Amino acid sequence: MFDQRKYIQLPTDSPPQLIVVIDTEEEFDWTAEPDSNANQVSAMAYIDRVQSIFNEYGIRPCYVIDYPVASQPEGHRLLKQFAEKGQCEIGAHLHPWVNPPFKEELSRPNTYPGNLPYELEREKLLILKNRIIDSFESSPVVYKAGRYGFGPNTTNILQDLGFEIDLSVCPPLDSRADGGPDYRRFDARPFWFGGDDAPILELPCTGGFVGWTGGAALPLFEAAQVFRKFKVPGILSRLGAVDRLMLSPEGFSPAEHIKLTRALFKKGVRTFTWSFHSPSVVPGNTSYVQDDAQLRHFLDSFRRYFDFFFNELGGQASTPTRIRDFMESMA
Template identity: 60%
Template sequence: MFTNKQSIHLPASSPPQLMVVIDTEEEFDWNNFPDRQKTSVAHLNQLDRVQSIFDEYGIKPCYVVDYPIASDLYNNKTLRDIFASGRCEIGAHLHPWVNPPLTEELSIANMYPGNLSAELEYAKLAALVAKIQQNFLFKPTVYKAGRYGFGPNSQEIITQLGFEIDVSVCPPFDHRADGGPDYRAFNAKPFWFGNQLLELPVTGAFTGWARSCAEPLFRNAQRLKQIKAPGILSKLGAVDRLVLSPEGYTPAEHKKLTQDLMKRGTRLFTWSFHSPSVEVGHTPYVQNDRELQQFLDSFRRYFDYFFGELAGKATSPSQFKKLMENK
């Protein structure tokens, strides 16, 4: 997994760049056992709630779409129209439990594509690519493993299927408790791997004055959630685990994470979320109209900060790859 890694160093003098990656997927209960019957994507009809904001700021988002999204010609019409008009990029997002061939045993561990056999992981991703080609008239080159589940065979598989960019790495999270990968050793900076594959990680990190002790300190605090240990450490400024996302993180935390990472030399940032959050009731983060408004407001608050105060620039996975290739 991730062989031949080569770090990408962007000059400190270069303006920060922001891209948007949306996990575009069916509506399902994240806390329940996988259910192959949960394939509704009706929320796509509300996609303009966020796309209009991206258009306003000149952002070309990348919607990484899974099989239920790619298959539903009735509900994905808005997304297909956005793509046809050149206002977004389309990538592939593999949710194995709703992606044919449906031959694996249903389990939490098998929700991570990288846990499947190489043959089955390949067959599922090939089927997804074919469905995207059929209905979007485009072969995707950007890949995001469902549940960030990039596995030991994933690099070879995405290479064989013609992908050029991966966006699966999610630092600093450790998903081993239910069978997923451990990303604690990664940071938010992009890197090359394999035969000129580009990795663009999720923008996440530990922040705070604990520094090298942040990860073990946070891990121990998680075991003491009943006495609110993680919140206490956050208020003390010792350690926070933050992600640049409107789901579960506040505008103040978005700014804090960005400032901290910029001090560490990060110049590429990814704003990420899940498409069902555009409608009330599908994700834990948007359960009522007030939370929906807060969710949408956080986009403009962060974009105003990034493009105004930081004089940042908008990019996309494909645009950033071209930039790196021309250096």
């Protein structure tokens, strides 16, 4: 997985680049067993709640869309309008349990597309790609595995189907208990993988273990989990020793977004990804946004972070394809 990885180190005087990635998908109960019939996309009628904010800041987000969104007019109608105006990019997001063909057993491990047999993972992604082409009249080159489920065959499948950019790596996520991948030892730096003939650019989700413990942060965090009932992780966080953070408005505060960004910037990271799930734009669809007050807080965190990134940090807005063009120009 991610064979022949070559990390990219941008010059320290490079302005930080921000990309926005939306996991654009159906509404479903994240705690329930997978259900192929749970394919409602009613939240997509309200996706302009976030697109209007992106427009304010000159951001072109990348909507990575799955089969229910790509195949239903109510799912992609607004996205097509945004794309036609040059306001966004469209990528692919594979949720196997709602993406034909339905040949696998419905199980939690099989919700990670990289766990599927080669032919089935490829067939599902090809069907999704063709559906996106039908709906948007352009072929996606950006991919993000559903549930971050990149597998041993995914590199070859992406290269075979013409994908050039992957967004699946999610440090510091560890999904092994659910049958998924372990990204704890990845970091936020971009890298090339897949060899020199058809290299793929990885732009990870922005996350990591931060704190004054430095290289000991991961083992210290893991040790603290043993004593969760004594609130040891919270104590370590308040002491500034170690925090596990992600650059997402789902479950993380503006103060944590800024803390993570400053820590990674200090380490030389210059590409940052703001990510979330599309159903969160309507209260009641995810655990992060349950009522109107939480929705206001959710949307406010966008502006608070963007103000920091562009005004205080001197950052620039970018997109996955722009980042790849820039990386290629430096090679």
